[in-house]
Amino acid sequence: MSxxxxxxxxxxxxxxxxxDDLASFILDGLAAMGESLAxxxxxxxxxxxxxxxxxRLVSLGTVMPSARAEELAGVTGKDPRxxxxxxxxxxxxLRAKTNVLIVEQNLGLVIANAGIDRSNVEGGSEDMAxxxxxxxxxxxxxxxxxxxxxxxADVAVVIADSVGRAWRxxxxxxxxxxxxxxxxxxxxxxxxxxxxxxxxxEVAVADQVASAANLAMGEARERTPAAIVRGLDTPRRxxxxxxxxxxxxxxxxx
Amino acid sequence: MSxxxxxxxxxxxxxxxxxDDLASFILDGLAAMGESLAxxxxxxxxxxxxxxxxxRLVSLGTVMPSARAEELAGVTGKDPRxxxxxxxxxxxxLRAKTNVLIVEQNLGLVIANAGIDRSNVEGGSEDMAxxxxxxxxxxxxxxxxxxxxxxxADVAVVIADSVGRAWRxxxxxxxxxxxxxxxxxxxxxxxxxxxxxxxxxEVAVADQVASAANLAMGEARERTPAAIVRGLDTPRRxxxxxxxxxxxxxxxxx
Numbered sequence: 001m002s003x004x005x006x007x008x009x010x011x012x013x014x015x016x017x018x019x020d021d022l023a024s025f026i027l028d029g030l031a032a033m034g035e036s037l038a039x040x041x042x043x044x045x046x047x048x049x050x051x052x053x054x055x056r057l058v059s060l061g062t063v064m065p066s067a068r069a070e071e072l073a074g075v076t077g078k079d080p081r082x083x084x085x086x087x088x089x090x091x092x093x094l095r096a097k098t099n100v101l102i103v104e105q106n107l108g109l110v111i112a113n114a115g116i117d118r119s120n121v122e123g124g125s126e127d128m129a130x131x132x133x134x135x136x137x138x139x140x141x142x143x144x145x146x147x148x149x150x151x152x153a154d155v156a157v158v159i160a161d162s163v164g165r166a167w168r169x170x171x172x173x174x175x176x177x178x179x180x181x182x183x184x185x186x187x188x189x190x191x192x193x194x195x196x197x198x199x200x201x202e203v204a205v206a207d208q209v210a211s212a213a214n215l216a217m218g219e220a221r222e223r224t225p226a227a228i229v230r231g232l233d234t235p236r237r238x239x240x241x242x243x244x245x246x247x248x249x250x251x252x253x254x
Numbered sequence: 255m256s257x258x259x260x261x262x263x264x265x266x267x268x269x270x271x272x273x274d275d276l277a278s279f280i281l282d283g284l285a286a287m288g289e290s291l292a293x294x295x296x297x298x299x300x301x302x303x304x305x306x307x308x309x310r311l312v313s314l315g316t317v318m319p320s321a322r323a324e325e326l327a328g329v330t331g332k333d334p335r336x337x338x339x340x341x342x343x344x345x346x347x348l349r350a351k352t353n354v355l356i357v358e359q360n361l362g363l364v365i366a367n368a369g370i371d372r373s374n375v376e377g378g379s380e381d382m383a384x385x386x387x388x389x390x391x392x393x394x395x396x397x398x399x400x401x402x403x404x405x406x407a408d409v410a411v412v413i414a415d416s417v418g419r420a421w422r423x424x425x426x427x428x429x430x431x432x433x434x435x436x437x438x439x440x441x442x443x444x445x446x447x448x449x450x451x452x453x454x455x456e457v458a459v460a461d462q463v464a465s466a467a468n469l470a471m472g473e474a475r476e477r478t479p480a481a482i483v484r485g486l487d488t489p490r491r492x493x494x495x496x497x498x499x500x501x502x503x504x505x506x507x508x
Contacts, residue, residue, distance in 0.1 A: 005470050007259040095506045102506070110421035162457070166420055166507040167364035167500050168428075170438045170458025172465065184424045203416070204424025205469070211426065212466035215459070215486055216259050232469055246421050252349045252356070253420040253507045 005231040008035075009216045009224035016048075016225075018055035023146040026226055035228070037153040042232060043143075044213035046225035047132060047161040047176055048117060050139050056131040058085060076101045082116060085129055089114035094254055105132065108245040109176065111163055133159070136177025137240035144179040156180030156234070159241070160210035166253065173210025178241040181206065181234045204244055205234065259485040262289075263470045263478035270302075270479075272309035277400040280480055289482070291407040296486060297397075298467035300479035301386060301415040301430055302371060304393050310385040312339060330355045336370060339383055343368035348508055359386065362499040363430065365417055387413070390431025391494035398433040410434030410488065413495070414464035420507065427464025432495045435460065435488045458498055459488065 010029040016022065026043060030036055037043070051057070065073065065080035069087055073080035075096045083101065087093075090103035094110065105114045115132040133139045136159045144157040159177035164170075175183055183206030213227040248254075264283040270276070280297060284290055291297070305311070319327065319334035323341055327334035329350045337355065341347075344357035348364065359368045369386040387393045390413045398411040413431035418424075429437055437460030467481040502508075 004263075005259075005261040005466075007261065007466070097506070100506070165458075165500075167505065168458060168461065168498050169500055170456045170461065170498060172426070172458050172461050174422075202424045203468070204419075204422060204426050207422065207424065207426050208465035208469050211462040212259075212261070212469060214457070215462050215466060215483075229469075244422050244424060246419075246423055251421060252351070252354070 005212070005229060007212055007216045007227060007229050008033075009218065010226040010228065011224055013049070013225055016052040018053065018057070020053045021146075022049060022053050022226075023143060023150060026147065027150060029226070030228075037147060037151040037155050037228075038230065039154045040230070040232070040234075041153065041155045042158055042181065042209055042213075042229040042234075043147060043155050044158045044160050044209060044217075044227045044229055045143065046217065047115070047136070047159055048130060049225045050133050050136065050143075050159050050177070051117075051130050054133050054139065056133060058129050058131060060085075060127040060129060072096050072101065078113075082113070082118070082129055085116055085131065086114040089116065089131055104248075107132070107136070107176065108242065108248075109174075110251075111161075115161060115163075115176075132161070132176065137179065137242060138177075140177035140179035140241070154180070158206055158209050158213070158229075160213055162214060173207060173212070173214045175204075175206035175210045175241045175244065178206050180238060182237045182239055183207075183241050183244050184239070185235065205232075206241055206244065259466070259483060261466055261470045261481060261483050262287075263472065264480045264482065265478055267303070267479055270306040272307065272311070274307045275400075276303060276307050276480075277397060277404060280401065281404060283480070284482075291401060291405040291409050291482075292484065293408045294484070294486070294488075295407065295409045296412055296435065296463055296467075296483040296488075297401060297409050298412045298414050298463060298471075298481045298483055299397065300471065301369070301390070301413055302384060303479045304387050304390065304397075304413050304431070305371075305384050308387050308393065310387060312383050312385060314339075314381040314383060326350050326355065332367075336367070336372070336383055339370055339385065340368040343370065343385055358502075361386070361390070361430065362496065362502075363428075364505075365415075369415060369417075369430075386415070386430065391433065391496060392431075394431035394433035394495070408434070412460055412463050412467070412483075414467055416468060427461060427466070427468045429458075429460035429464045429495045429498065432460050434492060436491045436493055437461075437495050437498050438493070439489065459486075460495055460498060 060081040063081040065084040069084035073083045092104045095102040117130045140157040162171040185203040314335040317335040319338040323338035327337045346358045349356040371384045394411040416425040439457045470481045
């Protein structure tokens with residue numbers, strides 16, 4: 001039997017406000033399309049609505065840029081208040097030049113602008129910024145528990161962002177939080193079908209799940225910030241998405 | 255209507271030899287599972303079988319390492335004959351240290367070992383290496399034409415490899431060749447649902463398709479080096495996978 005995956009976006013999720021109950025939105029959206037959660041489903045949720053529900057929206061009017069932020073704003077051409085938030089959300093600046101500010105975000109993620117987003121922010125206001133969740137693995141665990149409690153189905157949760165890459169154009173999915181699945185399948189030491197031991201085959205399954213879900217969720221023009229990935233036979237082992245972050249001592253490109 | 259994707263691996267594809275007709279293997283595999291190609295399907299094929307069909311398997315016994323290859327073999331601990339092939343397949347060495355050799359491959363791809371693979375090579379022989387196709391976009395175009403001719407369905411083709419990343423553990427899918435689809439959806443200048451103009455939203459759709467297909471194809475233990483991604487509503491514009499390779503002058507991490 002070959003693996004057969006079904007991936008579909010959950011439409012009808014309303015604009016998310018701080019404190020909103022995302023589990024309800026997801027379950028209601030599924031019910032409206034005649035679907036329900038099944039054991040083994042992976043519920044993929046866009047980072048944006050997790051951040052919004054957790055109140056990670058910051059009014060730039062409240063941000064006082066530091067001297068370092070002003071300096072980097074000059075280099076990058078970015079709003080000094082946004083740069084200040086990027087610095088607060090980061091451990092280290094890796095690259096700064098016109099239109100580009102790449103950092104090690106507080107979670108260890110190497111990411112542009114610390115993952116801070118100014119699009120799709122309610123009200124069309126220009127002076128708001130949306131930060132990444134403080135602990136997306138914890139967010140995923142909490143959402144998973146609620147979904148299991150209310151649906152009875154043993155599902156997994158992945159919180160997905162879309163990020164750029166050093167040597168490729170275009171964004172792809174990245175799992176910044178997960179619960180109930182193994183994000184990294186370690187096949188080192190397994191043998192291939194000819195009996196030869198594979199040297200290194202670790203598969204970033206959670207990132208691939210995020211990318212697959214992105215295809216169904218589409219981008220900003222459609223309001224589908226959640227999707228179901230159904231049919232993936234994942235190992236029972238469970239780790240957080242931080243397991244995907246390469247250790248700094250192994251980084252050859254900083 | 256939300257996008258609903260169906261992704262399934264094509265089982266029963268035999269071991270591939272040079273000159274083999276991959277289109278037949280794909281169509282026979284689909285028929286054996288009661289499936290057939292439909293217009294809009296994306297046929298994702300693992301790089302390995304494209305390379306094998308194109309005779310890109312090299313016996314290491316025929317390879318004479320250069321002085322530079324011997325030197326890099328000393329640094330990396332790799333077989334000097336494999337390093338010689340890596341150098342022949344590359345424009346530049348980016349990083350070399352124990353167990354690591356990262357290059358700009360001849361197609362412009364920044365990739366470990368120039369994408370050369372020693373696992374899953376027929377006969378269990380240790381002294382064979384499999385190179386990337388010379389022109390994977392051309393390979394994808396040729397396969398697409400044959401599939402359309404024989405099936406009558408207007409399908410797209412993506413040739414997928416699995417590659418590591420600078421700041422993340424685990425491999426994800428990368429489209430090294432494609433035909434019949436737009437690999438990079440450029441949404442710059444579009445507005446989000448609040449009317450705000452998105453600054454940069456280019457989506458690497460072909461890479462995400464490769465990752466999604468990887469989930470269904472599994473890894474080396476199952477012989478499913480091809481999969482169908484069905485239900486993705488892609489733009490009619492068409493470009494090769496080389497459109498995904500970031501221009502060298504924009505590379506900040508070399």
